[in-house]
Amino acid sequence: MGVQIYKQKTSGDWYVWITHKGQRTSRKIGEDKKLAMKAAKMYREQLALGQVDFSNGKKLDKETLTFGNFCNDYLENVAKQRLKHNSWISYKNLIDLHLLPIWKDRPLNSITKQEVKTLLLEKQATGIVVNNLRICISAVFAEAVEREILVVNPAHGLGKTFRRHEAKKHTQFLSKEQVSILLDAAKQENAEYYTFLLVAFRxxxxxxELLALSWDCVNFETRQIAVRRSYSHAHWDTPKSHKIRFIDMSDGLIETLKRRYEKAKQLADFKKTSLVFADINGDPINDNIFRRGVFYKMLAKLNLPKIRIHDIRHTYASLLLQANAPIHYVKEQMGHSSITTTVDLYGHCQPSQNRTVLNSLD
Known part of the structure; x- marks a missing residue:
């Protein structure tokens, strides 16, 4: 039995979700969170008295419910409202690729903790980083427990076996010298690629966030970039933390962006809201074309480690800390929700109290 409130990512509306004995129903409240909290309190009282109407809800039979059917219901009716778009895509891919081929037709209540553990160990043995898969499995079963379809979550407690720091094995950094080699080559090859990579590395x-960056978010007076939104899979969204953050710019980055800005202003269709990196139609550039057609090819040509584009972010943080930037400053620049995340990922570097190290990256 449970009553919870959730905010729908796309509309911004708050909903009250009520679950009881395998049944679930929802009530749309609106944009006022306080009103949703009051409504949730009222429904808890009604639920205790058996006065909640489930006629418009959905009841799932515990005995015949398969893992595949429950996953479909979870993805469409729960995850889409709780998760950011990218996370939803990730969950769907994990379920489709790793779980449904094995458990699709299995009764949901027949899957044991040992089976979950065995599956994760088998996937891990093939070189897959399984922590995200474990989190996904646990989220699916947690929803089943919440609806009282299951008594216990068979994935609960497996984090002790598949620890979060497993992902560190796949985190790569470029050295300051390697970054210079890559940027110099990009500058010679194509100014567009150079500026994109420079912004990423600085x-x-x-x-x-890079794909969604517009000129109204670049403030040359305050020497900061405001990260307000993100773009992925043809979908606009808020940043990962759901909060706007401000990133300081180095002298070299400001000079490069100013030159680009002056050229952009000469275009007939220029607006302050125009994207910094856009295709000929003014839309975000195709990240797959850049990744496979440009970035990976440049790394191979220069005999540099084949890092992911996301590893540029790790490189930025590591170089700041190697230059003795305070770890709290790095946390703010990276937009981490907790200092623990920063320390966990980059704690091997020793920080000091010198914010001026940004310019040493140029």
Whole structure:
């Protein structure tokens, strides 16, 4: 039995979700969170008295419910409202690729903790980083427990076996010298590629944040970039933290962006809201074409490690810390929700109290 409130990512509306004995129904409240909290309190009282109407809800039979059917319901009716778009895509891919081929027709209540553990161990043995898969499995079963379809979550407690720091094995960094080699080559080959990579290496912005960057978010007076939104899979969204963050710019980055800005202003269709990196139609550039057609080819040509574009972000943080930037400053620049995340990923570097190290990256 449970009553919870959730905010729908796309509309911004708050909903009250009520689950009881395998049944679930929802009530749309609107944009006022306080009103949703009051409504949730009222429904808890009604639920205790058996006065909640489930006629417009959905009841799933515990005995005949398969893992595949429950996953479909979870993805469409729960995850889409709780998760950011990229996370939803990730969950769907994990379920389709790793779980449905094995458990699609299995009764949901027949899957044991040992089976979940065995599956994760088998996937891990093939070289897959399984922590995200474990989190996804746990989220699916947690929803089943919430609806009282299951008594216990068979994925609960497996984090002790598949620890979060497993992902560190796949985190790669470029040295300052390697970054210079890559940027110099990009500058010679194509100014567009050079500027994109320079912004990435000097700000640590995520790929989706780079694609969504517009000129109204670049403030040359305050010497900062405001990260307000993200773009991925043809979908606009808020940044990962759901909050706007401000990133300081180095002298070299400001000079490069100013030159680009002056050229952009000469275009007939220029607006302050125009994207910094756009295709001929003014839309975000195709990140797959850049990744496979440009970035990976440049790394191979220069005999540099084949890092992911996201590893540019890790490189930025590591170079700041190697230059003795305070770790709290790096946390703010990266937009981490907790200092623990920063320390966990980059704690091997020793920080000091010197914010001026940004210019040493140029």
């Amino acid at each position: 700000t640590g912005m995520r790929l989706g």
